[in-house]
Amino acid sequence: MVDDRREILGAGAGWGPWVPRLAAAGLTLLIGLSLLTGISCLSLNQTQCSISSLLNGREDLDVPYAGTRPAVVSRMLEMAAVQPGDQVIDLGTGDGRILIAAARERGARGIGVDLDPALIDAARGAARQSGVADRVEFRVENLFETTLSQADVVTMFLLPEVNLRLRPRLLGELRPGARIVSHAFDMGEWRPDETARVGGAWVYRWTVPARAAGTWRFVGEDGREGVLRLDQHFQAVSGDLQTEGAAPVLVTGRLEGERIALEIGAGDGEPRLAGIVRDGRIVPVDPAMRWRAER
Ligand SMILES: C[S@@+](CC[C@H](N)C(=O)[O-])C[C@H]1O[C@@H](n2cnc3c(N)ncnc32)[C@H](O)[C@@H]1O
Numbered sequence: 001m002v003d004d005r006r007e008i009l010g011a012g013a014g015w016g017p018w019v020p021r022l023a024a025a026g027l028t029l030l031i032g033l034s035l036l037t038g039i040s041c042l043s044l045n046q047t048q049c050s051i052s053s054l055l056n057g058r059e060d061l062d063v064p065y066a067g068t069r070p071a072v073v074s075r076m077l078e079m080a081a082v083q084p085g086d087q088v089i090d091l092g093t094g095d096g097r098i099l100i101a102a103a104r105e106r107g108a109r110g111i112g113v114d115l116d117p118a119l120i121d122a123a124r125g126a127a128r129q130s131g132v133a134d135r136v137e138f139r140v141e142n143l144f145e146t147t148l149s150q151a152d153v154v155t156m157f158l159l160p161e162v163n164l165r166l167r168p169r170l171l172g173e174l175r176p177g178a179r180i181v182s183h184a185f186d187m188g189e190w191r192p193d194e195t196a197r198v199g200g201a202w203v204y205r206w207t208v209p210a211r212a213a214g215t216w217r218f219v220g221e222d223g224r225e226g227v228l229r230l231d232q233h234f235q236a237v238s239g240d241l242q243t244e245g246a247a248p249v250l251v252t253g254r255l256e257g258e259r260i261a262l263e264i265g266a267g268d269g270e271p272r273l274a275g276i277v278r279d280g281r282i283v284p285v286d287p288a289m290r291w292r293a294e295r
Contacts, residue, residue, distance in 0.1 A: 005184045005202065061115055062143075063092055063158045068183050072201045073101050079194055079205040080153045080179040082106040089113075089151040091143040091158065091166070096123025096136070098155045103132035108153070113141040148173040157183035164188055171234075176210035176277070177257035190234045193256055209235045209255035210277035216293035218243075221271070228293055237262070259285070 068076070076098065082088060084107030090099040093112030100123070102108040114120050123138040143162075148154065148169060156163070167187050170180055182204045186192055192204035213232035218241060219225055226243035228251065235255045240248040241264055253262035260282060262273040274285040275293075282293040 060142075062162050065094055065116065065119065066157070067094055068098060068157050069199070069201065070097075070101075072183055072198045072203060073098050074105075075196055075198045075203050076155060076181040076183060077102055077106055079196060079203060080155070080181045082108050082153055084108065086110075086152040087150050088153045088155060089146060089148060091146060091154060091156045092162075093123055093138060094119050094157075096120075096126055096138055098157075099123075099136050099138075100127055100130050100132055102153070102155070103127075103135045104130050109135040110137075110151075110153075111146070112136065112138045113143050113146050114138070115140065115142060149175075152178055154178070154180045155182075156180070158185065160185045160188075170206075171208060174208045176208050178208045180206045180208070193235070207257040210258045210260070212237050212253075212255060212260060212277050212282070214295065216282065216295060218293045219291060221289060221291045223290070 080088075082102050086102075086106070086108040088099055088102045088108045088110030090096070090102075090110060090112040093099055093114045094116075096112050096119075099108075099110050099112040102110060112120075112123055114123070117140050120138045120140050124133070127133040127136050127138065143158075144165070151174060154170060154174065156166075158166075163182060163185050164187060167190060170187075171190070174180070184202055186202075186204045187206065190206065193207050194205040196203045196205075209232070211232065212230050214230065216228040216230070217225065218228040220243065224243050226241050226246075228239065228241045230237045230239040230251065230253075232255075237251075237253040237255065237260070239251050241251050242248045249265045251262055251264055253260055255277070258276050258278055260273075260275045260277050262275065264271045264273065273291060275282040276285060280295040284291055
């Protein structure tokens with residue numbers, strides 16, 4: 001079974017020192033290694049792309065080229081629930097296969113960025129061939145400079161440290177509810193909302209959580225008022241609820257996008273509230289319920 005992490009880490013770890021070593025070993029060794037590991041070089045064309053990246057001395061690249069297999073691409077798009085009209089941003093797009101599949105198979109539009117101009121040329125050509133060139137744009141651009149705020153979905157196949165560097169921007173710039181799917185690597189303490197294994201590949205999906213931290217004026221189902229204080233660590237929230245004339249009770253909960261599930265109190269039979277965090281309010285998912293919270 002192919003392990004995509006080992007493949008890209010093998011190519012990416014100690015990236016600088018690989019260049020002279022590979023040059024010394026020559027093209028034969030490089031092609032042999034690539035074919036042996038079997039992912040980066042699924043076609044001669046990609047092999048040439050990989051080699052051109054390596055031999056052009058692209059120390060500016062934060063991640064070497066390796067292509068995501070079609071089955072993994074499909075699973076990524078499925079997990080991100082890409083739908084017609086979604087804006088997809090593909091960071092380190094390579095030959096554009098993820099974004100092109102999103103446009104062709106799911107009616108999305110979007111932007112793919114990569115620092116390698118040869119790969120961007122290949123991506124533009126593939127988009128024309130697939131009949132989606134009017135819905136996708138490929139740019140030679142550093143992914144750390146790409147504006148993320150308009151994305152409904154971000155796709156990536158990068159490296160652990162690159163994911164971690166992107167994490168604050170993904171959390172800070174994307175709207176709550178936007179989805180991120182990553183092939184092979186996770187984002188450390190920000191645990192994925194969904195994980196899948198496709199052949200030898202791991203795929204992770206996060207949904208950007210709404211911001212629920214702070215102090216809320218809470219009105220319970222029985223109309224009693226209280227103060228709800230919440231701390232937030234990625235999707236996890238915890239804090240307490242102080243209701244008039246009662247001792248504070250512990251509150252724990254979890255966010256997935258704008259959806260929040262709160263447990264009020266630690267014991268069995270304590271209320272579990274399912275709400276939506278939006279525009280400075282938390283309102284029940286079930287419109288028949290009357291509890292609410294406001295900033
Ligand atoms: C592992 S490949 C993934 C390619 C494609 N997304 C896929 O899954 O098939 C990573 C890509 O990131 C690109 N890359 C590396 N550092 C980059 C950077 N700082 N900005 C933009 N692209 C970068 C590389 O050129 C390479 O094409």
